[in-house]
Amino acid sequence: xxxxxxxxxxxxxxxxxxxxxxxxxxxxxxxxxxxxxxxxxxxxxxxxxxxxxxxxxxxxxxxxxxxxxxxxxxxxxxxxxxxxxxxxxxxxxxxxxxxxxxxxxxxxxxxxxxxxxxxxxxxxxxxxxxxxxxxxxxxxxxxxxxxxxxxxxxxxxxxxxxxxxxxxxxxxxxxxxxxxxxxxxxxxxxxxxxxxxxxxxxxxxxxxxxxxxxxxxxxxxxxxxxxxxxxxxxxxxxxxxxxxxxxxxxxxxxxxxxxxxxxxxxxxxxxxxxxxxxxxxxxxxxxxxxxxxxxxxxxxxxxxxxxxxxxxxxxxxxxxxxxxxxxxxxxxxxxxxxxxxxxxxxxxxxxxxxxxxxxxxxxxx
Amino acid sequence: xxxxxxxxxxxxxxxxxxxxxxxxxxxxxxxxxxxxxxxxxxxxxxxxxxxxxxxxxxxxxxxxxxxxxxxxxxxxxxxxxxxxxxxxxxxxxxxxxxxxxxxxxxxxxxxxxxxxxxxxxxxxxxxxxxxxxxxxxxxxxxxxxxxxxxxxxxxxxxxxxxxxxxxxxxxxxxxxxxxxxxxxxxxxxxxxxxxxxxxxxxxxxxxxxxxxxxxxxxxxxxxxxxxxxxxxxxxxxxxxxxxxxxxxxxxxxxxxxxxxxxxxxxxxxxxxxxxxxxxxxxxxxxxxxxxxxxxxxxxxxxxxxxxxxxxxxxxxxxxxxxxxxxxx
Numbered sequence: 001x002x003x004x005x006x007x008x009x010x011x012x013x014x015x016x017x018x019x020x021x022x023x024x025x026x027x028x029x030x031x032x033x034x035x036x037x038x039x040x041x042x043x044x045x046x047x048x049x050x051x052x053x054x055x056x057x058x059x060x061x062x063x064x065x066x067x068x069x070x071x072x073x074x075x076x077x078x079x080x081x082x083x084x085x086x087x088x089x090x091x092x093x094x095x096x097x098x099x100x101x102x103x104x105x106x107x108x109x110x111x112x113x114x115x116x117x118x119x120x121x122x123x124x125x126x127x128x129x130x131x132x133x134x135x136x137x138x139x140x141x142x143x144x145x146x147x148x149x150x151x152x153x154x155x156x157x158x159x160x161x162x163x164x165x166x167x168x169x170x171x172x173x174x175x176x177x178x179x180x181x182x183x184x185x186x187x188x189x190x191x192x193x194x195x196x197x198x199x200x201x202x203x204x205x206x207x208x209x210x211x212x213x214x215x216x217x218x219x220x221x222x223x224x225x226x227x228x229x230x231x232x233x234x235x236x237x238x239x240x241x242x243x244x245x246x247x248x249x250x251x252x253x254x255x256x257x258x259x260x261x262x263x264x265x266x267x268x269x270x271x272x273x274x275x276x277x278x279x280x281x282x283x284x285x286x287x288x289x290x291x292x293x294x295x296x297x298x299x300x301x302x303x304x305x306x307x308x309x310x311x312x313x314x315x316x317x318x319x320x321x322x323x324x325x326x327x328x329x330x331x332x333x334x335x336x337x338x339x340x341x342x343x344x345x346x347x348x349x350x351x352x353x354x355x356x357x358x359x360x361x362x363x364x365x
Numbered sequence: 366x367x368x369x370x371x372x373x374x375x376x377x378x379x380x381x382x383x384x385x386x387x388x389x390x391x392x393x394x395x396x397x398x399x400x401x402x403x404x405x406x407x408x409x410x411x412x413x414x415x416x417x418x419x420x421x422x423x424x425x426x427x428x429x430x431x432x433x434x435x436x437x438x439x440x441x442x443x444x445x446x447x448x449x450x451x452x453x454x455x456x457x458x459x460x461x462x463x464x465x466x467x468x469x470x471x472x473x474x475x476x477x478x479x480x481x482x483x484x485x486x487x488x489x490x491x492x493x494x495x496x497x498x499x500x501x502x503x504x505x506x507x508x509x510x511x512x513x514x515x516x517x518x519x520x521x522x523x524x525x526x527x528x529x530x531x532x533x534x535x536x537x538x539x540x541x542x543x544x545x546x547x548x549x550x551x552x553x554x555x556x557x558x559x560x561x562x563x564x565x566x567x568x569x570x571x572x573x574x575x576x577x578x579x580x581x582x583x584x585x586x587x588x589x590x591x592x593x594x595x596x597x598x599x600x601x602x603x604x605x606x607x608x609x610x611x612x613x614x615x616x617x618x619x620x621x622x623x624x625x626x627x628x629x630x631x632x633x634x635x636x637x638x639x640x641x642x643x644x645x646x647x648x649x650x651x652x653x654x655x656x657x658x659x660x661x662x663x664x665x666x667x668x669x670x671x672x673x674x675x676x677x678x679x680x681x682x683x684x685x686x687x688x689x690x691x692x693x
Contacts, residue, residue: 090434117468117469117470117471118471120469120470120471121470121471121472121473122473129437129474130466130469130470130474132462134457134461137430137457137458137461137462138462139430140426140427140429140430140431140433140434140458141430141431141433141434141437141462142434143427143430143431143434144430144431144432144433144434144435144436144437144438144442145434145435145437145438146434147431147434147435148434148435148438148439148440149438151390151416151440152438170426171426171427171430171457171458174422174424174426174427174430175427175430177422177424177427178421178422178424178427178431181422337471337472338467338468338470338471338472339467339468339506339507340467340507340509340530340531340607341467341472341475341530341531344559344607344608345607345609345610345611346607346608346610347607
């Protein structure tokens with residue numbers, strides 16, 4: 001056997017449509033109607049403002065730790081915008097804005113961030129899973145869901161999100177492999193935000209790109225400018241269409257940047273330089289898209305202000321609703337309700353014990 | 366009614382549940398064409414096809430994680446892990462998600478899946494093929510840990526496990542797979558998960574065991590009757606967790622003496638929990654220290670030495686005699 005270059009059927013591509021400097025590749029631009037363009041903008045802005053408000057609430061001690069999305073709005077909103085209602089979304093933990101697009105209420109996110117499991121009961125169910133905290137562990141669930149869709153002969157797809165750090169986990173490998181073997185209708189969206197807490201992308205993998213990892217599993221991979229909403233929509237639409245017609249999974253690498261902290265418990269000044277953050281600020285997905293929409297005549301200062309104030313009000317209303325709802329939550333006795341469908345006898349005994357204890361504490365506290 | 370060994374009985378359970386419900390899917394390594402390395406899934410692929418009997422890539426976490434997704438979507442996956450010694454790869458998926466999604470979502474998302482795996486020694490296997498680590502799963506709130514002790518209850522429990530609304534880890538003793546046959550009815554039979562059973566009635570001593578240990582326990586009980594005229598009550602847990610303590614705590618109130626038998630290492634094993642329940646609920650009826658006859662606190666040795674490790678009828682007999690001879 002002579003020595004030859006191995007022919008690999010799957011390609012790795014890169015895609016950028018609307019650059020940071022505002023220049024547009026008209027040929028590659030996806031067809032998006034005006035209403036949807038405005039909706040995309042509104043959600044991206046909502047993601048940013050909601051983050052700011054949560055950060056504020058966290059600093060005031062009104063909510064617990066949460067992972068901000070700032071900088072990653074396009075890489076989240078773009079992919080979910082091409083899903084249909086009965087398609088599934090399997091998030092990691094930094095997809096608040098994708099979750100909101102899919103119908104999760106802001107107050108449920110606030111309620112979750114306040115330590116109440118009531119927040120996740122709304123997120124889960126329907127066609128969306130709740131956030132998954134152990135890094136990389138949720139992609140396999142998407143594969144199982146995709147396998148089941150195919151088995152039930154549904155024309156649906158499942159989209160799963162994860163970060164650059166997750167690609168080092170074994171479960172990423174197993175999920176990519178299983179999805180490809182079964183040609184499951186799964187769209188893998190890696191938000192490569194350059195940092196897994198303090199570990200930079202360069203220490204996560206020696207690969208030139210994350211997208212190229214797709215090739216090893218026998219699926220196409222595409223590296224997309226994750227701060228370019230048009231490119232994210234175009235790449236996601238293509239991947240979702242492929243999955244929907246039975247052509248199997250795709251890996252999308254959204255190259256983006258975590259502009260803020262990993263979580264509110266983190267101090268990025270310990271491991272990354274301000275000028276790196278500043279250089280990414282010039283690639284902000286929101287300013288770029290606002291410029292494009294202004295150019296198109298869909299936005300102006302007045303309209304931006306109108307969206308801003310509508311968002312401000314809706315966030316305030318959500319905070320108020322969450323705080324109102326939480327007043328009647330938190331009965332500790334509820335914790336015994338959902339370990340099994342039916343409570344075993346010993347758990348009932350433990351429940352009765354706690355009820356007595358709480359009564360004692362009430363009497364003596 | 367046919368006389369079946371445990372492999373055949375488990376196969377019957379899978380076959381009948383698959384006939385009845387097209388959401389039941391069998392998946393795992395070599396479960397399809399090969400029928401499973403122990404042949405538990407033998408012939409299922411011929412009957413139900415590749416769509417429902419799924420050979421997977423060699424990745425246990427993948428099998429567990431994919432099963433979770435399938436269950437979330439509404440299917441009832443019955444995953445086989447070839448040997449329980451390879452199920453540690455699944456641990457993260459089961460602990461982090463299968464066991465918790467119900468609680469995490471207050472019941473909105475549930476994971477009704479079964480993870481079957483052969484466990485235990487006695488078949489002269491390689492390292493990683495003989496261990497008993499049921500305590501790991503029993504310590505995990507949100508999953509059920511079930512271990513049958515013979516063909517008939519294996520069949521009935523597997524049917525119940527498949528229909529259970531919660532994730533079930535189902536350990537099958539390799540030593541029992543082909544050890545003996547029992548009458549197993551063709552018609553449907555289930556056994557409630559979370560309920561132990563009295564398999565031998567007695568008044569003088571209580572033995573508590575499960576899985577492969579039931580046979581040497583019964584043998585020891587017969588010897589005790591024959592040689593000492595002692596009536597031993599034997600309780601088969603069948604479900605290790607959620608632990609049903611009603612029968613054994615009541616039994617010990619009657620007999621005052623207890624011997625607990627498991628193949629797994631002693632420290633922090635299921636026997637420790639059983640002792641605790643007895644101390645909490647039957648303490649004033651105890652007439653002798655509770656005895657544990659278990660594996661030693663080490664990895665089960667390779668098969669040249671495994672016989673010395675695994676509790677034998679003789680070892681159980683002697684522990685019982687000691688418990689009986691102790692004066693309060």
